Amino acid sequence: MTPMATPPDTLAAAARALAAGTTTSAQLVEHALQRIAEQPALNAFLHVNASAAHSAAAQSDARRTAGQSHGPLDGIPVAHKDALCTQGVPTTAGSRILEGYVPPYSATVVTQWEAAGLVSLGKTNMDEFAMGSSNENSAYGPVRNPWDLSRIPGGSSGGSAAAVAAGLVLGATGTDTGGSIRQPAALCGISGLKPTYGRVSRFGVVAYASSLDQVGPLARTVEDLAFLMDVTAGHDPRDSTSVDAPVPHHVDALGGGVKGLRIGIPREFMQTPGLDPRVASTVTEALRALEAQGAILEDVSIPLLPLSLPVYYVLAPAEASSNLARYDGVRVGPRVEAASLAEMYARTRGELFGAEVKRRILLGTYVLSAGYHDAYYVKAQKVRARLTAEFAKVLQEVDVLAGPTTPGPAFKLGEKTQDPYTMFLSDVFTLACNLVGSPGLSVPCGLVDGLPVGLQLMGRPMEETTLLRAGHTYQQHTDWHRLRPPEPPPPAATVRQKGGSHVPV
Amino acid sequence: MYLFQTHTKGARKMPLTDQDLTQLLTLARLQVPAEQRDQLRTDLASILSHMDALARVETPEAPPLAAPKGPTLPTRPDEVHPPRDSGLAQARHQRDGLIQVPRVME
Numbered sequence: 283m284t285p286m287a288t289p290p291d292t293l294a295a296a297a298r299a300l301a302a303g304t305t306t307s308a309q310l311v312e313h314a315l316q317r318i319a320e321q322p323a324l325n326a327f328l329h330v331n332a333s334a335a336h337s338a339a340a341q342s343d344a345r346r347t348a349g350q351s352h353g354p355l356d357g358i359p360v361a362h363k364d365a366l367c368t369q370g371v372p373t374t375a376g377s378r379i380l381e382g383y384v385p386p387y388s389a390t391v392v393t394q395w396e397a398a399g400l401v402s403l404g405k406t407n408m409d410e411f412a413m414g415s416s417n418e419n420s421a422y423g424p425v426r427n428p429w430d431l432s433r434i435p436g437g438s439s440g441g442s443a444a445a446v447a448a449g450l451v452l453g454a455t456g457t458d459t460g461g462s463i464r465q466p467a468a469l470c471g472i473s474g475l476k477p478t479y480g481r482v483s484r485f486g487v488v489a490y491a492s493s494l495d496q497v498g499p500l501a502r503t504v505e506d507l508a509f510l511m512d513v514t515a516g517h518d519p520r521d522s523t524s525v526d527a528p529v530p531h532h533v534d535a536l537g538g539g540v541k542g543l544r545i546g547i548p549r550e551f552m553q554t555p556g557l558d559p560r561v562a563s564t565v566t567e568a569l570r571a572l573e574a575q576g577a578i579l580e581d582v583s584i585p586l587l588p589l590s591l592p593v594y595y596v597l598a599p600a601e602a603s604s605n606l607a608r609y610d611g612v613r614v615g616p617r618v619e620a621a622s623l624a625e626m627y628a629r630t631r632g633e634l635f636g637a638e639v640k641r642r643i644l645l646g647t648y649v650l651s652a653g654y655h656d657a658y659y660v661k662a663q664k665v666r667a668r669l670t671a672e673f674a675k676v677l678q679e680v681d682v683l684a685g686p687t688t689p690g691p692a693f694k695l696g697e698k699t700q701d702p703y704t705m706f707l708s709d710v711f712t713l714a715c716n717l718v719g720s721p722g723l724s725v726p727c728g729l730v731d732g733l734p735v736g737l738q739l740m741g742r743p744m745e746e747t748t749l750l751r752a753g754h755t756y757q758q759h760t761d762w763h764r765l766r767p768p769e770p771p772p773p774a775a776t777v778r779q780k781g782g783s784h785v786p787v
Numbered sequence: 788m789y790l791f792q793t794h795t796k797g798a799r800k801m802p803l804t805d806q807d808l809t810q811l812l813t814l815a816r817l818q819v820p821a822e823q824r825d826q827l828r829t830d831l832a833s834i835l836s837h838m839d840a841l842a843r844v845e846t847p848e849a850p851p852l853a854a855p856k857g858p859t860l861p862t863r864p865d866e867v868h869p870p871r872d873s874g875l876a877q878a879r880h881q882r883d884g885l886i887q888v889p890r891v892m893e
Contacts, residue, residue, distance in 0.1 A: 589841065595837070643815050
């Protein structure tokens with residue numbers, strides 16, 4: 283196969299190259315598989331399905347040759363977070379308790395991407411059951427940040443973010459329960475969108491916290507996100523929380539600029555303790571760039587915003603303790619045998635769940651227990667109602683809210699693992715979106731210590747197109763989304779020893 | 788009647804006791820090694836201390852919000868999907884078209 287002269291490095295560029303006939307799906311897939319093989323240190327993939335990808339690419343090329351392409355994305359290599367069920371392909375959600383599980387069906391989003399012709403190369407690594415902010419909670423080892431392999435990529439969709447940032451694939455799915463798309467997107471220097479709660483189907487997605495979980499895309503540019511949203515958004519009768527509402531054309535909505543767009547900057551965000559002042563000034567500079575294009579910046583207040591964190595860390599563990607009750611070693615996955623049924627449950631769950639998952643299950647069990655249900659769980663739901671009302675009120679005055687995606691750039695592996703609450707603070711800016719159900723977008727907006735940081739935009743429910751238009755306008759006038767992490771050193775040459783193993787030379 | 792007798796209603800006055808942790812582990816059907824219990828109690832107590840900030844928020848008459856969008860409870864045709872055999876294929880043991888599970892009645 284003839285290699286491509288210059289491989290397209292965005293999804294939109296790949297779509298144009300395929301349409302122009304200057305590349306083929308087979309070439310794109312081969313290039314992607316080669317990139318994956320060159321960067322094992324990232325640990326971004328839990329499962330690579332090369333033969334299926336080759337086969338899908340060949341079918342895509344045949345369709346295009348026959349004039350029967352499934353659309354602009356037909357033939358482009360992508361990956362799915364391991365929280366999404368994939369028929370016939372292992373799905374573990376980063377947990378040992380689902381080791382060996384091969385789903386008999388695919389998540390709706392996986393099916394939608396297949397129908398669009400997108401070629402899945404495999405499943406990406408993640409924090410176990412999406413519980414984490416650093417990807418250090420995966421049972422299969424941490425993902426590393428392609429900008430600095432000694433640092434975390436963010437979580438929980440860290441594998442998807444690292445894979446896109448390092449150019450292993452051109453787009454990937456993520457799930458976002460408290461920032462798990464936006465936070466790793468920011469820390470890896472790519473774009474990520476958490477759609478409105480109900481905008482994208484969650485059928486076939488391993489549940490963490492059902493009132494907060496949402497599926498969304500990660501890609502290098504906002505234009506790429508719009509392409510992916512055009513094949514992802516929509517009603518699914520198999521998901522009872524899916525919203526039956528008209529779906530706009532996201533790519534068509536990218537134009538138009540931001541002239542007159544009112545962007546509110548919650549003062550509570552910029553006053554958050556622990557916000558790196560360099561991140562604050564980078565975000566402020568990004569907002570000035572939008573202002574230069576005609577956006578109107580306004581100081582706004584959402585007084586309950588600082589309470590997003592305690593509300594989230596009551597509600598999410600409560601829901602998780604219920605959702606994860608189903609994993610007991612009886613129907614699927616490994617089992618630790620014991621003398622009694624109760625002991626078998628406890629040993630299986632105790633030995634096969636990781637430390638963070640157990641901590642959150644216990645936390646959720648505590649806040650739901652008699653005597654504490656009202657004080658914690660119901661109280662958190664009441665504060666959530668008030669926070670949602672505050673968001674709705676301020677979003678009548680402005681079109682979009684903006685702030686940092688993360689308090690700082692990517693931290694070192696192991697730096698925060700000893701203090702769970704300090705780790706929780708990594709999500710302090712992203713949690714509110716999930717609590718109120720709004721869409722949230724992160725776009726790269728600068729470097730701090732040579733590491734990427736993100737600008738977060740949040741909007742009214744079902745108004746993803748407003749966020750994408752603002753993000754696209756920003757990327758039309760800045761170059762942060764064009765920065766790429768350093769290329770890894772070429773793999774050491776090896777020679778094959780008798781017996782098959784390789785040794786460096 | 789509260790599950791955790793060492794505490795008063797609505798406020799955590801003391802760190803989690805080892806007895807509390809045992810009760811929680813039983814409810815959650817979890818087993819943890821003895822050497823991890825102290826650290827686990829410390830972590831949980833630390834996290835819960837940050838949640839106490841919620842008690843300071845006035846929420847008079849505020850209805851609790853369970854989800855951004857209330858359940859609509861749509862119905863769908865009562866059809867088996869995916870095929871029964873594909874679901875059974877994941878089971879460790881099966882018999883007569885059913886998943887065979889450990890004995891639940893002693």
